[in-house]
Amino acid sequence: MFLVLLKKELYNEFRSRELILSMLVFGLSIILAYAFTSDVSRVIVANYAPGMFWAMILFVTVLGIHRSFSYEKEMDAFSMLIAAPIDRGLIYLSKWISGFIFLTVMELIVTIPFFKFLLIDFPPNPLMALGTALFINLAIMAVASLVSGVAMRARLSEVLLPVLMFPLVSPVIIAATKISGGIMAGDHYQLWQIWLLIIGSIIVIFGLVGYTLFDFITEE
Protein backbone atom coordinates (compact mmCIF):
# COMPACT_ATOMS: atom_id res chain seq x y z
CA MET A 1 0.00 0.00 0.00
CA PHE A 2 2.91 2.31 0.76
CA LEU A 3 4.18 1.93 -2.79
CA VAL A 4 0.74 2.77 -4.19
CA LEU A 5 0.62 5.96 -2.14
CA LEU A 6 4.18 6.85 -3.13
CA LYS A 7 3.34 6.25 -6.80
CA LYS A 8 0.33 8.55 -6.45
CA GLU A 9 2.59 11.32 -5.13
CA LEU A 10 5.20 10.81 -7.84
CA TYR A 11 2.69 10.52 -10.74
CA ASN A 12 0.93 13.60 -9.50
CA GLU A 13 4.16 15.57 -9.51
CA PHE A 14 5.59 14.25 -12.76
CA ARG A 15 2.31 15.09 -14.49
CA SER A 16 2.09 18.66 -13.18
CA ARG A 17 5.73 19.38 -12.24
CA GLU A 18 4.45 22.31 -10.23
CA LEU A 19 6.15 21.33 -6.98
CA ILE A 20 9.74 20.82 -8.15
CA LEU A 21 9.47 23.75 -10.56
CA SER A 22 8.25 26.16 -7.90
CA MET A 23 10.90 24.93 -5.44
CA LEU A 24 13.57 25.33 -8.08
CA VAL A 25 12.61 28.85 -9.13
CA PHE A 26 12.32 29.92 -5.49
CA GLY A 27 15.74 28.39 -4.73
CA LEU A 28 17.32 30.25 -7.67
CA SER A 29 15.71 33.50 -6.52
CA ILE A 30 17.23 33.04 -3.07
CA ILE A 31 20.67 32.41 -4.59
CA LEU A 32 20.26 35.61 -6.60
CA ALA A 33 19.40 37.49 -3.41
CA TYR A 34 22.45 35.96 -1.70
CA ALA A 35 24.69 37.00 -4.61
CA PHE A 36 23.45 40.60 -4.42
CA THR A 37 23.66 40.85 -0.64
CA SER A 38 27.03 39.16 -0.05
CA ASP A 39 29.35 41.44 -1.95
CA VAL A 40 32.33 40.52 0.23
CA SER A 41 35.50 38.46 -0.17
CA ARG A 42 35.18 34.90 -1.47
CA VAL A 43 36.70 33.54 1.73
CA ILE A 44 33.96 35.10 3.86
CA VAL A 45 31.22 33.80 1.54
CA ALA A 46 32.82 30.33 1.54
CA ASN A 47 32.78 30.34 5.35
CA TYR A 48 29.08 31.19 5.43
CA ALA A 49 28.14 29.05 2.41
CA PRO A 50 27.02 25.90 4.33
CA GLY A 51 24.64 27.93 6.50
CA MET A 52 23.36 29.90 3.50
CA PHE A 53 22.78 26.70 1.55
CA TRP A 54 20.77 24.99 4.27
CA ALA A 55 18.79 28.14 5.06
CA MET A 56 17.83 28.21 1.37
CA ILE A 57 16.83 24.54 1.52
CA LEU A 58 14.69 25.25 4.58
CA PHE A 59 12.76 28.04 2.80
CA VAL A 60 12.32 25.91 -0.29
CA THR A 61 11.12 22.97 1.84
CA VAL A 62 8.36 25.09 3.36
CA LEU A 63 7.13 25.99 -0.10
CA GLY A 64 7.30 22.41 -1.37
CA ILE A 65 5.78 20.62 1.59
CA HIS A 66 2.96 23.13 1.88
CA ARG A 67 2.06 22.57 -1.77
CA SER A 68 2.38 18.79 -1.36
CA PHE A 69 -0.28 18.80 1.36
CA SER A 70 -2.42 21.67 0.11
CA TYR A 71 -3.35 20.03 -3.19
CA GLU A 72 -4.88 17.27 -1.08
CA LYS A 73 -7.34 19.88 0.20
CA GLU A 74 -8.56 20.67 -3.30
CA MET A 75 -11.94 18.97 -3.85
CA ASP A 76 -11.45 17.48 -0.37
CA ALA A 77 -9.18 14.71 -1.71
CA PHE A 78 -7.64 14.21 1.71
CA SER A 79 -10.98 13.25 3.30
CA MET A 80 -11.36 10.56 0.63
CA LEU A 81 -7.81 9.40 1.18
CA ILE A 82 -8.26 8.94 4.93
CA ALA A 83 -11.64 7.30 4.35
CA ALA A 84 -9.81 4.47 2.57
CA PRO A 85 -9.15 1.37 4.71
CA ILE A 86 -5.40 1.93 4.97
CA ASP A 87 -2.92 2.51 7.73
CA ARG A 88 -2.78 6.31 7.94
CA GLY A 89 0.83 6.19 9.08
CA LEU A 90 1.59 5.10 5.51
CA ILE A 91 0.23 8.44 4.25
CA TYR A 92 2.87 10.13 6.37
CA LEU A 93 5.58 7.80 5.06
CA SER A 94 4.56 8.41 1.44
CA LYS A 95 4.57 12.20 1.97
CA TRP A 96 7.95 11.95 3.69
CA ILE A 97 9.64 9.83 1.01
CA SER A 98 8.08 11.70 -1.93
CA GLY A 99 9.08 15.01 -0.34
CA PHE A 100 12.59 13.64 0.10
CA ILE A 101 12.75 12.69 -3.61
CA PHE A 102 11.47 16.11 -4.77
CA LEU A 103 13.84 17.97 -2.45
CA THR A 104 16.81 15.90 -3.58
CA VAL A 105 16.04 16.44 -7.29
CA MET A 106 15.67 20.16 -6.69
CA GLU A 107 18.87 20.24 -4.63
CA LEU A 108 20.88 18.47 -7.33
CA ILE A 109 19.84 21.09 -9.87
CA VAL A 110 20.26 24.11 -7.63
CA THR A 111 23.70 23.18 -6.23
CA ILE A 112 25.63 24.14 -9.38
CA PRO A 113 24.22 27.71 -9.61
CA PHE A 114 24.72 28.06 -5.85
CA PHE A 115 28.46 27.45 -6.13
CA LYS A 116 28.92 29.23 -9.45
CA PHE A 117 26.90 32.39 -8.68
CA LEU A 118 28.49 32.81 -5.26
CA LEU A 119 31.96 32.18 -6.78
CA ILE A 120 32.92 29.47 -4.31
CA ASP A 121 34.72 26.21 -4.93
CA PHE A 122 32.98 22.85 -4.95
CA PRO A 123 33.62 20.66 -1.89
CA PRO A 124 36.83 18.60 -2.16
CA ASN A 125 34.85 15.37 -1.70
CA PRO A 126 31.61 15.73 -3.74
CA LEU A 127 30.47 12.13 -3.13
CA MET A 128 30.64 12.54 0.60
CA ALA A 129 28.80 15.87 0.30
CA LEU A 130 26.07 14.17 -1.74
CA GLY A 131 25.75 11.23 0.65
CA THR A 132 25.40 13.42 3.72
CA ALA A 133 23.00 15.76 1.90
CA LEU A 134 20.70 12.78 1.20
CA PHE A 135 20.76 11.91 4.88
CA ILE A 136 20.03 15.52 5.88
CA ASN A 137 17.18 15.79 3.35
CA LEU A 138 15.60 12.72 4.90
CA ALA A 139 15.73 14.38 8.35
CA ILE A 140 14.36 17.73 7.12
CA MET A 141 11.47 16.00 5.38
CA ALA A 142 10.71 13.77 8.40
CA VAL A 143 10.07 16.89 10.49
CA ALA A 144 8.48 18.96 7.70
CA SER A 145 5.99 16.23 6.69
CA LEU A 146 4.86 15.75 10.28
CA VAL A 147 4.43 19.47 10.95
CA SER A 148 2.69 19.93 7.62
CA GLY A 149 0.33 17.08 8.48
CA VAL A 150 -0.55 18.94 11.67
CA ALA A 151 -0.89 22.41 10.15
CA MET A 152 -2.41 21.42 6.80
CA ARG A 153 -6.08 21.46 7.69
CA ALA A 154 -5.84 24.31 10.18
CA ARG A 155 -6.89 27.77 9.10
CA LEU A 156 -3.92 29.91 7.96
CA SER A 157 -1.85 26.76 7.44
CA GLU A 158 0.62 28.70 5.28
CA VAL A 159 1.47 30.86 8.32
CA LEU A 160 1.43 28.07 10.89
CA LEU A 161 3.68 25.74 8.89
CA PRO A 162 6.88 27.87 9.00
CA VAL A 163 6.13 29.19 12.49
CA LEU A 164 5.94 25.64 13.87
CA MET A 165 8.50 24.04 11.58
CA PHE A 166 11.49 26.38 11.84
CA PRO A 167 12.11 25.98 15.59
CA LEU A 168 11.45 22.23 15.44
CA VAL A 169 13.87 21.72 12.59
CA SER A 170 16.65 23.82 14.18
CA PRO A 171 18.71 20.78 15.34
CA VAL A 172 18.75 19.51 11.73
CA ILE A 173 19.92 22.88 10.45
CA ILE A 174 22.69 23.10 13.08
CA ALA A 175 23.86 19.57 12.22
CA ALA A 176 23.60 20.13 8.46
CA THR A 177 25.66 23.31 8.63
CA LYS A 178 28.34 21.63 10.75
CA ILE A 179 28.55 18.59 8.45
CA SER A 180 28.71 20.65 5.26
CA GLY A 181 31.16 23.08 6.86
CA GLY A 182 33.39 20.13 7.79
CA ILE A 183 33.24 18.67 4.29
CA MET A 184 33.89 22.06 2.64
CA ALA A 185 36.92 22.59 4.87
CA GLY A 186 38.17 19.07 4.11
CA ASP A 187 37.98 18.06 7.79
CA HIS A 188 38.37 14.43 8.79
CA TYR A 189 35.13 12.43 9.16
CA GLN A 190 35.73 11.95 12.88
CA LEU A 191 35.44 15.69 13.48
CA TRP A 192 31.81 15.85 12.34
CA GLN A 193 30.54 12.27 12.77
CA ILE A 194 28.61 13.25 15.92
CA TRP A 195 26.36 15.43 13.72
CA LEU A 196 25.54 12.44 11.53
CA LEU A 197 24.49 10.64 14.68
CA ILE A 198 22.19 13.54 15.59
CA ILE A 199 20.70 13.54 12.08
CA GLY A 200 20.21 9.75 12.34
CA SER A 201 18.43 10.14 15.69
CA ILE A 202 16.11 12.77 14.24
CA ILE A 203 15.22 10.50 11.30
CA VAL A 204 14.43 7.57 13.61
CA ILE A 205 12.57 9.59 16.29
CA PHE A 206 10.52 11.76 13.95
CA GLY A 207 9.87 8.83 11.63
CA LEU A 208 8.41 6.80 14.50
CA VAL A 209 6.53 9.72 16.08
CA GLY A 210 5.17 10.79 12.68
CA TYR A 211 4.06 7.28 11.76
CA THR A 212 2.33 6.83 15.14
CA LEU A 213 0.75 10.29 15.44
CA PHE A 214 -0.55 10.56 11.89
CA ASP A 215 -3.34 8.12 12.67
CA PHE A 216 -4.59 10.38 15.50
CA ILE A 217 -3.99 13.68 13.69
CA THR A 218 -6.02 12.70 10.65
CA GLU A 219 -8.98 11.31 12.62
CA GLU A 220 -12.30 12.82 11.53
Add this chain to the structure above:
Amino acid sequence: MTPFFQNKTNRIWCLAAIGLLIFNVWNIVSNTPMVPDQHWAQKIFYVHVPSAWVGFLSYLVVMIAGIMFFIKGDDKWDDLGLAAAEIGTLFMALVLITGPIWATPIWGKPWIWEPRLTTTLILFLIYIGYFMMRSFGGHIERIRRYAAAVGIIAFVDVPIIFVSVQFWAPEIQSHPQVEMAQQPSGILIPFLLSLGIFTILYILMMRYRIHVIRIKNMGVENV
Protein backbone atom coordinates in the same frame (compact mmCIF):
# COMPACT_ATOMS: atom_id res chain seq x y z
CA MET B 1 -19.68 25.37 38.60
CA THR B 2 -18.85 27.21 41.84
CA PRO B 3 -16.33 30.08 41.68
CA PHE B 4 -12.77 29.00 42.44
CA PHE B 5 -12.32 31.16 45.50
CA GLN B 6 -15.62 30.10 47.07
CA ASN B 7 -13.94 26.81 47.85
CA LYS B 8 -12.30 27.08 51.30
CA THR B 9 -9.38 24.76 50.44
CA ASN B 10 -8.51 26.86 47.38
CA ARG B 11 -8.58 30.05 49.47
CA ILE B 12 -6.26 28.53 52.06
CA TRP B 13 -3.84 27.27 49.40
CA CYS B 14 -3.84 30.64 47.70
CA LEU B 15 -3.09 32.53 50.94
CA ALA B 16 -0.40 29.97 51.79
CA ALA B 17 1.22 30.41 48.35
CA ILE B 18 1.25 34.23 48.72
CA GLY B 19 2.78 33.87 52.19
CA LEU B 20 5.40 31.42 50.93
CA LEU B 21 6.31 33.70 48.02
CA ILE B 22 6.83 36.68 50.34
CA PHE B 23 8.88 34.46 52.67
CA ASN B 24 10.91 33.23 49.67
CA VAL B 25 11.85 36.77 48.60
CA TRP B 26 12.80 37.68 52.18
CA ASN B 27 14.78 34.46 52.57
CA ILE B 28 16.70 35.00 49.30
CA VAL B 29 17.50 38.64 50.11
CA SER B 30 18.39 38.23 53.81
CA ASN B 31 19.48 34.66 54.48
CA THR B 32 21.60 33.64 51.51
CA PRO B 33 25.33 34.30 51.38
CA MET B 34 26.84 36.62 48.77
CA VAL B 35 28.87 34.78 46.13
CA PRO B 36 32.13 36.81 45.95
CA ASP B 37 32.43 37.31 42.19
CA GLN B 38 28.70 37.64 41.46
CA HIS B 39 27.25 39.69 44.36
CA TRP B 40 23.53 40.53 43.93
CA ALA B 41 23.37 39.13 40.38
CA GLN B 42 23.65 35.59 41.76
CA LYS B 43 20.39 36.02 43.72
CA ILE B 44 18.43 35.87 40.48
CA PHE B 45 19.22 32.18 40.22
CA TYR B 46 16.85 31.44 43.10
CA VAL B 47 14.11 32.57 40.70
CA HIS B 48 15.66 31.63 37.35
CA VAL B 49 16.28 27.93 38.00
CA PRO B 50 12.90 27.22 39.69
CA SER B 51 11.18 29.02 36.79
CA ALA B 52 13.03 26.77 34.32
CA TRP B 53 12.12 23.68 36.39
CA VAL B 54 8.43 24.62 36.44
CA GLY B 55 8.51 25.51 32.72
CA PHE B 56 9.97 22.16 31.66
CA LEU B 57 7.72 20.28 34.11
CA SER B 58 4.75 22.05 32.58
CA TYR B 59 5.77 21.10 29.05
CA LEU B 60 6.14 17.50 30.22
CA VAL B 61 2.55 17.74 31.49
CA VAL B 62 1.50 19.05 28.03
CA MET B 63 3.05 15.99 26.42
CA ILE B 64 1.45 13.55 28.87
CA ALA B 65 -1.92 15.32 28.46
CA GLY B 66 -1.51 15.05 24.67
CA ILE B 67 -0.84 11.31 24.82
CA MET B 68 -3.79 10.78 27.19
CA PHE B 69 -6.03 12.89 24.94
CA PHE B 70 -5.24 10.65 22.00
CA ILE B 71 -5.76 7.48 24.05
CA LYS B 72 -8.88 8.46 26.00
CA GLY B 73 -10.34 11.12 23.70
CA ASP B 74 -11.59 13.03 26.75
CA ASP B 75 -11.63 16.85 26.58
CA LYS B 76 -10.42 17.14 30.17
CA TRP B 77 -6.96 16.11 28.97
CA ASP B 78 -7.07 18.91 26.43
CA ASP B 79 -7.98 21.36 29.22
CA LEU B 80 -5.01 20.10 31.24
CA GLY B 81 -2.71 20.39 28.21
CA LEU B 82 -3.84 23.94 27.44
CA ALA B 83 -3.46 25.09 31.05
CA ALA B 84 0.01 23.51 31.29
CA ALA B 85 1.06 25.07 27.97
CA GLU B 86 -0.03 28.54 29.08
CA ILE B 87 1.62 28.36 32.50
CA GLY B 88 4.73 26.66 31.10
CA THR B 89 5.15 29.43 28.54
CA LEU B 90 4.72 32.08 31.23
CA PHE B 91 7.55 30.52 33.27
CA MET B 92 9.69 30.05 30.16
CA ALA B 93 9.26 33.76 29.47
CA LEU B 94 10.48 34.39 33.04
CA VAL B 95 13.55 32.24 32.32
CA LEU B 96 14.25 34.22 29.15
CA ILE B 97 13.94 37.51 31.07
CA THR B 98 15.92 36.55 34.18
CA GLY B 99 18.70 34.77 32.21
CA PRO B 100 19.89 37.93 30.39
CA ILE B 101 19.47 40.01 33.59
CA TRP B 102 21.99 37.68 35.26
CA ALA B 103 24.19 37.39 32.18
CA THR B 104 24.65 41.14 31.60
CA PRO B 105 26.93 41.80 34.63
CA ILE B 106 28.47 38.29 34.70
CA TRP B 107 29.17 37.53 31.05
CA GLY B 108 29.27 41.19 29.97
CA LYS B 109 26.47 40.70 27.43
CA PRO B 110 22.79 39.80 27.79
CA TRP B 111 22.76 36.80 25.48
CA ILE B 112 25.13 33.90 24.89
CA TRP B 113 24.05 30.75 23.07
CA GLU B 114 24.17 28.71 26.25
CA PRO B 115 22.51 25.30 25.65
CA ARG B 116 19.79 25.54 28.31
CA LEU B 117 18.84 29.10 27.44
CA THR B 118 18.85 28.29 23.72
CA THR B 119 16.68 25.21 24.26
CA THR B 120 14.30 27.38 26.29
CA LEU B 121 14.14 29.98 23.51
CA ILE B 122 13.43 27.36 20.84
CA LEU B 123 10.72 25.74 22.99
CA PHE B 124 9.24 29.16 23.70
CA LEU B 125 9.03 29.83 19.94
CA ILE B 126 7.41 26.43 19.30
CA TYR B 127 4.78 27.26 21.93
CA ILE B 128 4.13 30.68 20.39
CA GLY B 129 3.22 28.70 17.26
CA TYR B 130 1.10 26.39 19.44
CA PHE B 131 -0.92 29.35 20.75
CA MET B 132 -1.24 30.86 17.29
CA MET B 133 -2.71 27.56 16.14
CA ARG B 134 -5.03 27.43 19.15
CA SER B 135 -6.17 31.02 18.50
CA PHE B 136 -6.82 31.08 14.77
CA GLY B 137 -6.45 27.48 13.64
CA GLY B 138 -10.18 27.06 12.98
CA HIS B 139 -12.27 23.99 13.82
CA ILE B 140 -12.05 23.42 17.61
CA GLU B 141 -12.17 19.59 17.54
CA ARG B 142 -9.37 19.37 15.00
CA ILE B 143 -7.29 22.00 16.79
CA ARG B 144 -7.45 19.97 20.01
CA ARG B 145 -5.89 17.02 18.20
CA TYR B 146 -3.28 19.17 16.47
CA ALA B 147 -2.39 20.90 19.76
CA ALA B 148 -1.94 17.51 21.45
CA ALA B 149 0.36 16.46 18.60
CA VAL B 150 2.43 19.66 18.79
CA GLY B 151 2.77 19.21 22.57
CA ILE B 152 4.16 15.70 22.03
CA ILE B 153 6.46 16.67 19.15
CA ALA B 154 7.82 19.72 21.04
CA PHE B 155 8.82 17.69 24.09
CA VAL B 156 10.29 14.88 22.00
CA ASP B 157 12.45 17.53 20.31
CA VAL B 158 13.84 18.90 23.61
CA PRO B 159 16.73 16.44 24.12
CA ILE B 160 17.71 16.68 20.45
CA ILE B 161 17.75 20.49 20.57
CA PHE B 162 19.73 20.45 23.82
CA VAL B 163 22.37 18.03 22.55
CA SER B 164 22.67 19.87 19.23
CA VAL B 165 23.18 23.25 20.88
CA GLN B 166 25.66 21.74 23.34
CA PHE B 167 27.83 20.38 20.52
CA TRP B 168 27.25 23.49 18.41
CA ALA B 169 28.81 25.79 21.02
CA PRO B 170 30.96 23.52 23.26
CA GLU B 171 32.96 26.49 24.60
CA ILE B 172 29.86 27.91 26.34
CA GLN B 173 29.47 25.66 29.34
CA SER B 174 29.80 28.12 32.19
CA HIS B 175 26.19 28.00 33.32
CA PRO B 176 26.44 27.92 37.12
CA GLN B 177 23.24 26.06 38.03
CA VAL B 178 24.96 22.68 37.89
CA GLU B 179 27.52 23.88 40.39
CA MET B 180 24.74 25.12 42.67
CA ALA B 181 23.97 21.54 43.67
CA GLN B 182 27.47 21.29 45.08
CA GLN B 183 27.23 24.54 47.04
CA PRO B 184 27.23 24.64 50.88
CA SER B 185 23.87 24.56 52.66
CA GLY B 186 23.81 28.39 52.85
CA ILE B 187 22.93 28.38 49.16
CA LEU B 188 21.55 24.90 48.60
CA ILE B 189 18.75 24.90 51.21
CA PRO B 190 17.20 28.29 50.20
CA PHE B 191 17.53 27.16 46.56
CA LEU B 192 15.65 23.89 47.22
CA LEU B 193 13.09 25.83 49.26
CA SER B 194 12.54 28.21 46.35
CA LEU B 195 12.17 25.22 44.03
CA GLY B 196 9.48 23.75 46.30
CA ILE B 197 7.60 27.06 46.62
CA PHE B 198 7.59 27.54 42.84
CA THR B 199 6.23 24.00 42.44
CA ILE B 200 3.40 24.71 44.92
CA LEU B 201 2.65 27.94 43.06
CA TYR B 202 2.60 25.99 39.79
CA ILE B 203 0.11 23.42 41.10
CA LEU B 204 -2.15 26.20 42.36
CA MET B 205 -1.94 28.11 39.08
CA MET B 206 -2.75 24.90 37.18
CA ARG B 207 -5.85 24.25 39.32
CA TYR B 208 -7.05 27.81 38.80
CA ARG B 209 -6.39 27.86 35.07
CA ILE B 210 -8.11 24.49 34.46
CA HIS B 211 -11.10 25.82 36.41
CA VAL B 212 -11.24 28.95 34.21
CA ILE B 213 -10.84 26.92 30.98
CA ARG B 214 -13.72 24.62 32.00
CA ILE B 215 -16.00 27.59 32.76
CA LYS B 216 -15.06 29.08 29.39
CA ASN B 217 -15.80 25.78 27.62
CA MET B 218 -19.18 25.55 29.38
CA GLY B 219 -19.96 29.05 28.12
CA VAL B 220 -19.04 28.07 24.55
CA GLU B 221 -21.17 24.91 24.73
CA ASN B 222 -24.18 26.91 26.03
CA VAL B 223 -24.03 29.49 23.23
